[in-house]
Amino acid sequence: MRLSVIGCGYLGAVHAAAMASIGHEVVGIDVDERKVASLSKGVAPFFEPGLQEILTAGIESGRLTFTTDMAAASGAKVHFIGVGTPQQKDGYAADMTYVNAAVDGLVPYLSEGDIVAGKSTVPVGTAASLTPRVEATGATLVWNPEFLREGWAVQDTIDPDRLVVGVPATDAGTTATDVLRQVYHPAVAKGTPFIVTDLATAELVKVSANAFLATKISFINAMAEIAEVTGADVTQLADAIGHDARIGRRFLGAGIGFGGGCLPKDIRAFAARAEELGRGESVGFLREVDAINLRRRERAVELAVTAAGGTVYDKKITVLGAAFKPHSDDIRDSPALDVAVRLHGLGAKVTVTDPAAIENASRVHPQLTYVEGRDNALQGAEVVIVVTEWDEYRRELTPAHVGELVANKVIVDGRNCLDAAAYRDAGFTYYGMGRP
Template identity: 55%
Template structure:
């Protein structure tokens, strides 16, 4: 009998995983405790923006291979493999991760697990979480040891999540039995020849934390070099290009700018530091504090540059902001550097008008005090300073002459080093960017 899958949690990760697994031919049942979200998903409505996901969702629903429910009892009866795709946000007032959603899901699911099954964690968690949850499942499940746990961290990039699910560069599984390994090999067999790293729980949990810490470090390294370049009147873009030719370094994630945000990197490196401290290994990760500090300083430096171009004060100054999402091709505004900068300028007296191709609704809910526009030109109309804060392709391709026709003064700060300085300066713009002369 074919393996039947369930996905617990229909956030960004869960919806993507459920739709992709259904598209691979599995019967999939998604669960969430939010009844309104389940209703919308069952009607083919996505609560998030992700390239290529909506057609997969609709195809799964139309084929009958994908359904959604709010019932843990139904999920337990249906599934052979239960994927837990729940959020682990940063605890308020702390660096540590809040894993209560995972605990709540295990406590709701396990009492209904009366037959052999595999529960698979995909969330990013502090090392040691899987060990604890495995014991809880065996204690609460009528099937006892027959209800086994595995850990299978996700490595999705927002904007490329469907591609990363269906064409992963590696699959990591932390398992305790050959049976659990074989089950997951069978689940992922339709993906073809993908490198699979089979390990213990702790290593599987650490892989995701370590990967995010490395990426954050690389981004903050080049932003630290941007600080030095500004002090030395050097060009960080040329510096990064020269470094990228070194195979040991490479050019990916070596683009200086406003820094990282979103729902993963910032909170995950903080949770990693917190967990290392609990384990008595806090000195090993003290460098991540500086990584975090460098990242946050980029936002302050962006505000400073904008204020310089505004003549030393934002009072009475109109500021056009291009971008609200934390990255292009996403509507995610969690810990968005772009919105943080826009809100800070607004608090300092600036008249801020924000435009983003996708994330405006989310931005309005988070910052109703700001003004919002329906196009880049509208956001820039009458502006004394324009800020490019999210590198949407729409903004990269803007015509400096056309935009110049609607602003009050041709002054722009490129927060992502995404524009061609020579082209904008030739059109009469005072062009500034982070880490460049």
């Protein structure tokens, strides 16, 4: 099938390459000339495991092309909208500028029977407002939210755990459902749940999933705050309650909290939309979820100050991590980078290292010192703080090896990802989040 993907950022580029990898003919369209030029050469503009391989294969096969010309969408059967919905600069609501521009730009090139499938995370009610513009061309608007995890986005696109399609209650909606089943034929054939809803429900599925995950993370971080004043160990607590099948252990890792380009802005936009609908009290708890999340960053800084003997001024502190999560170079709202910047602001000599995100981080925060290579960064450190749980920090790094490199055996585990007993046995002073 011929498909177009409008917006070739993180979501759009992965979706376009993944659709080409399962056999579709795909054109990716974006207004950013540099991004399009890079993608057209088969060069991924960001780090995402597996993307480079399917991008290269798609370009070489001729099934995948990129352009800045919206007219290239003509002739496609399905048009995916995958542009960003960032937080507004003057408030918490989602900025719908790019979604509206994408639809307006696409409308002149739509034909009778085309399907426009929204994938962007949007406030509930967006699809209803866009429908008249799309239906005036004879096309059908549906909403097909994405559930990508950065670091596993290629896998999540090709082999998702569920597919959700919101469609209008019309014959055109039924036809669109059948077409989307064909688009995702490998996943459908293997029995992946294919959930058909109305438009509003499909929009809510995405934001409610993010809200739930954010709430679960902030819940265990709230328990960490209690643990810190009672001497309890939040990791043991999480293990104990995680055995309850109704709760589960995933996303109960206490630490410096969540970041990235989705969860923080999505829960704020959800709360803002609820206020607009007159139901702000229904998700009022999300304000506290956000507040807890931000407090954990400050707590990590406090632990670093304590670890340094009461002041970090003129102390050499090595920060392991800059990306908001491992297997990504994304630094958007990164708790790791936030902690590094705060320590620098307190007068510390901060050295930051990360396997993938140094280039992005140095562009945004050039005041920090960046070092390629974990061991080089650890050399002579007076305090080490782990803020992104890359395998090369939590699995491949041993206490003995760290001890040979640092000036002081002091470590702050901002992700509770290290073996506390092993570090203490090796002579380290170990500080965890919500751990005695």
